[in-house]
Amino acid sequence: MIGIQYGLTSLIFLFFGFCLVMLMRWQLAYPEQPIPFIGSWFGESNAPGGIMLPEFYNQLGAMHGTIMVFLGIVPLAVGAFANYLVPLQVGAPDMAFPKLNMASYWVYFLGGIVMLSSFFLPGGAASSGWTSYAPLAVVASVGQTYWLFGMFLLITSSLLGAVNIIVTIIQLRAPGLTYFRLPFLVWAQLITSFLLLLAFPALEAAAVMQIMDRLAGTSFFMPSGLVVSGEVLKYTGGGSPVLWQHLFWFLAHPEVYVLILPAMGVVTEIIANNTRKPIWGYRGLVYASLFLGFMSFAVWAHHMFMTGMGTTISTFFQTTTMIISVPSIVIITTLFITLWGGSIRFNTPMLFALAFLPMFGIGGLTGLPLGLNATDIALHDTYYVIGHFHYVVAPGTIFALFAGIYFWFPKFTGRKMNEKLGKIHFVGSFICMNGIFFPMFLVGLAGVSRRLWDGGEQYAHAQGVFRYNETMSIFSWVLALFQLIFIFNLFYSMWKGKKSEENPWQSTTLEWATPTPPPHGNFEVTPTVYRGPYEYSVPGHPTDYLPQNQKV
Amino acid sequence: MSTEIIPYTIEEREDTGVNNAKLGIWLFLTSEVMLFGALFSTYIFLRVGTINWPVGSSFLSVPMAALNTVFLITSSITMVMAWLSLVDKNFSAYRKYMLLTILLGCAFLVVKYFEYTAKFEHNLYPSTNTFLGLYFTMTGLHVLHVIGGLIVNIYFLFPGSKMWESNPERFKNRIEIAGLYWHFVDLVWIFLFPVLYLL
Numbered sequence: 001m002i003g004i005q006y007g008l009t010s011l012i013f014l015f016f017g018f019c020l021v022m023l024m025r026w027q028l029a030y031p032e033q034p035i036p037f038i039g040s041w042f043g044e045s046n047a048p049g050g051i052m053l054p055e056f057y058n059q060l061g062a063m064h065g066t067i068m069v070f071l072g073i074v075p076l077a078v079g080a081f082a083n084y085l086v087p088l089q090v091g092a093p094d095m096a097f098p099k100l101n102m103a104s105y106w107v108y109f110l111g112g113i114v115m116l117s118s119f120f121l122p123g124g125a126a127s128s129g130w131t132s133y134a135p136l137a138v139v140a141s142v143g144q145t146y147w148l149f150g151m152f153l154l155i156t157s158s159l160l161g162a163v164n165i166i167v168t169i170i171q172l173r174a175p176g177l178t179y180f181r182l183p184f185l186v187w188a189q190l191i192t193s194f195l196l197l198l199a200f201p202a203l204e205a206a207a208v209m210q211i212m213d214r215l216a217g218t219s220f221f222m223p224s225g226l227v228v229s230g231e232v233l234k235y236t237g238g239g240s241p242v243l244w245q246h247l248f249w250f251l252a253h254p255e256v257y258v259l260i261l262p263a264m265g266v267v268t269e270i271i272a273n274n275t276r277k278p279i280w281g282y283r284g285l286v287y288a289s290l291f292l293g294f295m296s297f298a299v300w301a302h303h304m305f306m307t308g309m310g311t312t313i314s315t316f317f318q319t320t321t322m323i324i325s326v327p328s329i330v331i332i333t334t335l336f337i338t339l340w341g342g343s344i345r346f347n348t349p350m351l352f353a354l355a356f357l358p359m360f361g362i363g364g365l366t367g368l369p370l371g372l373n374a375t376d377i378a379l380h381d382t383y384y385v386i387g388h389f390h391y392v393v394a395p396g397t398i399f400a401l402f403a404g405i406y407f408w409f410p411k412f413t414g415r416k417m418n419e420k421l422g423k424i425h426f427v428g429s430f431i432c433m434n435g436i437f438f439p440m441f442l443v444g445l446a447g448v449s450r451r452l453w454d455g456g457e458q459y460a461h462a463q464g465v466f467r468y469n470e471t472m473s474i475f476s477w478v479l480a481l482f483q484l485i486f487i488f489n490l491f492y493s494m495w496k497g498k499k500s501e502e503n504p505w506q507s508t509t510l511e512w513a514t515p516t517p518p519p520h521g522n523f524e525v526t527p528t529v530y531r532g533p534y535e536y537s538v539p540g541h542p543t544d545y546l547p548q549n550q551k552v
Numbered sequence: 553m554s555t556e557i558i559p560y561t562i563e564e565r566e567d568t569g570v571n572n573a574k575l576g577i578w579l580f581l582t583s584e585v586m587l588f589g590a591l592f593s594t595y596i597f598l599r600v601g602t603i604n605w606p607v608g609s610s611f612l613s614v615p616m617a618a619l620n621t622v623f624l625i626t627s628s629i630t631m632v633m634a635w636l637s638l639v640d641k642n643f644s645a646y647r648k649y650m651l652l653t654i655l656l657g658c659a660f661l662v663v664k665y666f667e668y669t670a671k672f673e674h675n676l677y678p679s680t681n682t683f684l685g686l687y688f689t690m691t692g693l694h695v696l697h698v699i700g701g702l703i704v705n706i707y708f709l710f711p712g713s714k715m716w717e718s719n720p721e722r723f724k725n726r727i728e729i730a731g732l733y734w735h736f737v738d739l740v741w742i743f744l745f746p747v748l749y750l751l
Contacts, residue, residue: 093557096572163579171560171572197583205590217679220594220689238682243597247590474597538559 001517002095002105003084004412007405008074009105013112014398015483017067020060022476028455029473046124054453058127059143063115063325065130066147069255070154071112073393074402077262078158078196079108082165082189087406089183091174091529093521096167100306104139111153118146131252134221134244139228145214148207155200155207161195162200174510174549176529180283180323181548183509183533187286188265191293199254199297206247213239213289220244242307249300257394260360261289263400264331267353270407271335273507274350275342276544278534281334288327288334295324304448305376311500314373319357321371328364332357352403355430356396363391366441374488381451384444387437395433402429402486410504414516415497421489428482435475437470509533515547562722577729581736584697588740591690595747598682606683607750611676613667617749620663621741627656631705631731638724642657643716646727650709653734657702664695687748694744697737704730 026035032051039050046056087095095101118125123141125133137144152427169190174183182190209220217235223246224237272279279285301317303310335357344350366388369375379385402425409417446465448456455464457471503512514523527549535546546552560571568575608614624636630652637645671677671684678688707729715723 022653093559096558096560098558099578159580159583162583163576166579167572167576170568171565171570171575172558197579198586201583201587202590205587205594208591209594209689212678212685216685217677218685218689219682220598220685236679236681238598238602239599240598243594246597247594250590279656381668 001084002101003080003082004328005105006075006083006108007080009109009112010072010080013067014072014076016116016489017064017072018483019478020064020067022480023052024057024060024064025469025473025476027057027453029470030380031454031457047329052453055127056124057453058129059119059125062129062132063119063125064488066115066126066151068393069130069259071108071115072454073259073397073401074158074255075108076190077397078165078192081185081262081266081401081404082161082193084412085511086165086168086189087172088411088514088518089186089509091177091510091523091527092168092172093103093526095164095525096171097164100164103166104157107153107160108157110330111150111157114146114150114153118143118150118196121146132210133248134213134239134241134245135223135226135246135394138210138221138342139233148211148214151203151207155204156199158196162196165189165193166197174527174529175521177510177548180286181265181529181532183265184268184279184282184285184289185262185265187289188261188268191289192261195254195258195261195293195296199251199258202247203251206244206251209247210244222257242304242309245304245307246301249303250297253300253303254293254296256389256392257292262293263334263356263360263397264289266400266404266407267327267356268427269509270349270353270403271338271535272534273407273505274345274347274353276345276536277338277342278532278536279334279470280340281358282336282532282534285331285334288330292324292327292331295320295327299324302371302376306380307371318371318373322368324366325368325371332361332364335540336388347406348417348419348426349407351404351423351426352398352399352406356400356403357424359391359395359399359433362476363388363393363396366391378447379444381449382444382446383440383448383450387440387444389502390437390440394437395430399429399433402426408511409497410500411492411511411516413494414500416495416504417493417497418489421485421492425482425486425489428485432475432479432482436472436479439465439472443468470517506543508535508545508547510548513547560695562725564720573729574732575724577732581732584736588690588693588743591686591693592743592747594687595690598686602682606681608683608687608751611671611684612687612749613670614749615662616663616667618744620660621745623656623660623663624738624741627653627660628735630656635724635727635731638716638720638727643713643719646716647709647713650705650727654702654705654709657698657705660698661695661702661750664691690744690748694740701730701734701737704733721751 023035034050035047035052039047042056046053083095083101087093088224120139121143123143125143126140127145128137128140128144130142132147204296209218212218213220213222217233219237219239220231221241222235222237222239223241226233226235226237267284268279298320299317301313302321305314366384370379370385396446406417406422409415443465444450446461448459448462448465502516510527510529513527529548530551531546531548531550537544538546558572561573562571564571630649632689634646634649634653676684678685708727712726713723716724
C-alpha cells in the first residue's frame with residue numbers, strides 16, 4: 001500500500017531532520033567547540049576541526065525546516081494517513097485514481113532526493129531559511145536552485161495527492177455514508193486537501209519567479225541598487241522582496257493548518273474511542289474546521305508585521321488572526337468536553353492524544369501575542385516564535401501522529417505495538433519535548449534573536465538565559481534516545497508483536513470492518529452505513545460500541 | 553491495482569452528478585487558477601509599485617498576438633467538435649478535428665517562437681526590465697501548458713485512441729476532460745493577451 005510507503009519514508013525524513021537540529025543544538029549549547037565523535041564527518045568546508053561554521057549552521061537550519069515540514073509531517077499526516085485511512089473510513093475499494101497515487105508518491109520521493117543531494121553541492125544546501133526570503137535566497141549558492149526544484153516536485157506531489165483525496169471522499173463514499181456521518185478524520189483530510197490544492201500554487205508561482213531571478217536575471221524580488229560584498233548587483237531592480245513574502249506566506253499559513261488539521265482528526269478518533277463516548281458537538285467541530293480552513297487564506301500577512309507593509313494592512317491581518325483563533329478554541333474545547341464523564345482507557349495512543357490537547361493549547365495561546373501587531377514587533381525575531389510553533393508542531397502534531405501510528409498499527413500489520421515500550425516512549429518524549437521548547441519562551445522573552453549561530457553568547461542581554469541552551473540541547477539528545485525505543489518497538493512489533501483481533505479497540509468506524517491486511521478492493525462486500533461515526537455506549541445496546549455498518 | 557473495481561470511473565454518481573475524472577480535472581483547474589492568479593497578482597503588485605510602466609505594444613507585437621488569439625480560440629472550437637464527433641459516434645470526424653486542434657496549437661507555438669526570437673534579436677531579455685521579466689515568465693509558463701496539452705492531445709489522436717474500440721464511453725469522457733484542460737489554457741491566453749499586450 002502506498003500509504004505505508006509514504007509513512008515509512010516520511011518517518012525516515014523526520015528522523016533525519018531531527019538529526020540536523022541535534023547538530024545545531026551542539027553549536028548552540030557549546031559554541032565553537034568541536035562536535036564530539038562525528039565532528040570530522042562534515043569536511044573542512046563545513047566544520048574545520050569539527051567546529052561548525054556559520055554557513056553550515058545556516059544550511060542545517062534551512063534544511064531542518066524544509067525537511068520537517070515538507071518531507072516529514074505533510075507526507076506523514078496527509079500522504080500516509082489519508083492514503084491509508086480515507087478509503088477505508090469512507091468504505092471505498094481504493095483511492096479514486098490509483099495510478100495518480102503512485103505518481104504522487106514517487107514524485108515526492110524524487111523531491112526528497114533532490115533536497116538531500118543538495119548537501120553535496122559546492123556551497124552546500126540551501127541556507128536562506130525554510131522561508132527562502134529574497135533577496136538573500138536569490139544571491140545564495142546553487143543549493144537554493146536545487147531547493148526550488150525540489151519544492152517544485154513536492155508541490156506537484158501534494159497537488160496530485162490533494163485531488164485524489166478530495167475525489168475519493170466526495171465520490172467513493174459508501175452507500176448511506178452522508179457527509180455528517182463521516183468520521184472527523186475524513187473531514188479534516190478533506191479540508192486539508194483543499195488547503196493544499198489552493199495554497200500551494202502560490203508558492204509554485206513564487207518558485208518559478210525565484211528561479212527566473214536566479215537563472216534568467218529577472219528582478220521580481222530584487223530591489224534597485226542592491227549592494228552585496230561591496231558590489232552593486234547587476235539586477236535592473238524594481239522588484240519587491242515583500243512580494244516573495246506575500247506569495248510564500250499565502251502558501252505557508254494555510255500550510256500551518258495542513259499540519260494541524262489531520263492531527264486534530266487523528267486525536268478526535270482516538271479520544272472518542274477511548275472515552276467510549278460520542279464526540280461532544282460533532283457538527284460544531286466540522287463547522288469550526290470548515291471556517292478554520294476558509295479563514296486560513298486571510299491571515300497570511302501576520303507573518304509580515306515587521307516588513308513595514310503599513311498599519312492599515314497590519315490591522316486587517318491582526319483582526320483576521322484574532323478571528324481564526326475562535327474556531328481553534330472551539331475544536332479544542334469540543335475535545336476537552338468530550339473527556340468529561342468518560343471512563344477513559346489510558347493506552348498509549350490515548351496518552352499521546354491527551355498530551356496533544358494541552359501541548360497544542362500552549363502552542364496556540366502563545367501565538368496570540370504574535371498575532372497582535374504591537375507585541376509581535378517585540379517578539380518576532382526571538383526564540384519565542386520558535387517555541388510557539390514548535391509547541392504546535394512537535395508535541396502537538398507529532399504527538400498526534402504518534403498516537404495515530406500506535407492506534408492504527410494493528411490495522412497496518414495485524415499486530416499490536418508493545419504497550420510498555422509505548423508508555424516509556426510517551427513519558428520520555430513528553431518530558432523532553434517540554435524541556436526543549438519551554439525554555440525557548442524564556443530565552444525569547446529575554447530578547448535573544450532566533451537566528452544566532454552562537455546562541456547569543458556574545459550578547460549582553462542573552463547572558464542571563466544563555467545557560468538554558470545547554471538544558472534544551474541535552475533534552476533534545478535525550479529525546480532522540482526515546483525515539484530509538486519507538487523505532488525498536490515499531491520494527492519489533494511488526495514481526496514479533498502480540499497478534500491483535502480484527503477490531504482491537506472496539507471501534508465503530510469502517511476501517512475496522514475489513515480483514516487485516518485489507519484485501520484487493522479493501523472490503524469483501526461494499527459496506528452500507530446506518531449511523532454516525534461515534535456511536536459509543538448507546539443506551540440499551542449490549543456492547544458499548546455500535547459500528548457504522550451494523551444493522552440493528 | 554486495476555481500476556475496474558473503482559466505482560464512478562465512467563458512470564456519474566447520482567448525488568454528485570459527475571464521475572471521478574471530471575471532478576478531478578475541475579479540482580486541478582482550480583489549482584491552476586490559483587497558479588496563474590498568483591502571477592497576475594504579481595503583475596498588479598509590481599505594476600502599482602512602479603512609476604513608469606511601459607505600454608506593452610512598445611515592446612511586443614500586437615498583430616502577432618492577435619493572430620495567436622485567433623489560433624487558440626479556433627482550436628478550442630475544434631476541440632469541442634472532436635468531442636461532439638465522438639458523441640455522434642463518428643470516429644473519423646473525431647480524428648480530423650483532433651488533428652486540426654493539434655495543428656492550431658502548433659501554429660500558436662510557431663508564432664510564439666518568432667515572437668521570442670524577435671525579442672532576443674533586439675537584445676530584449678527577461679532581465680532587461682520588470683515588464684519583460686513578467687512577459688517571459690507568464691507567457692513561458694503558458695507555453696509549457698500548451699505543450700502539455702499538445703502532448704495529451706497527440707496521445708489521444710494516436711496510441712490513446714485504441715480505447716475507442718474497447719471502451720468508447722470512457723474514451724469519450726477522456727476527450728471531454730482533455731478538452732476542459734485545453735479550454736483552460738485557451739482562457740489563460742485570453743487574459744494574458746490584453747494584460748500584457750494592450751494595457
